Amino acid sequence: MSNKPKLHIPTPEEDAAIQRGIDADPDTFVPSDAQFAQMKRRGGRPKLEHPKIAMTVRYDADIIERFRTTGEGWQTRMNNALREWLDTHSPA
Incomplete structure (x- = not known):
């Protein structure tokens, strides 16, 4: 049923x-x-000045797990950790 x-x-x-x-x-x-025909389509989010890019990348499972255990927002924290590293290191 x-x-x-x-x-x-x-x-x-x-x-x-x-x-x-x-x-x-x-x-x-x-x-x-x-x-x-003259009406303008509106809606959605405003355009970001620096939009994020979706991509596929592989990390070691333990790295991902350590960020995931920090709870919601872990991907943002991971992004911030990479940004912080770039502030003090050369990516090459």
Whole structure:
């Protein structure tokens, strides 16, 4: 037996009643195709000045485990540890 909620698809009569309610609402705004084309897409996070780069890298298991045991935010702490090392060492 499934616990999923059942999807209710409105009958054509219910759908028409819903549309009549939308059409009668004075706050409803349906843009024309030209107005829609002029709209700017918004949303998402703002662009970062220095975005992070996703990559695949291999570390020894004990190194990863030591950072993971510090709890949430371990990847940021690992990034900060690498940055701190670079401040005092040459990567070459």
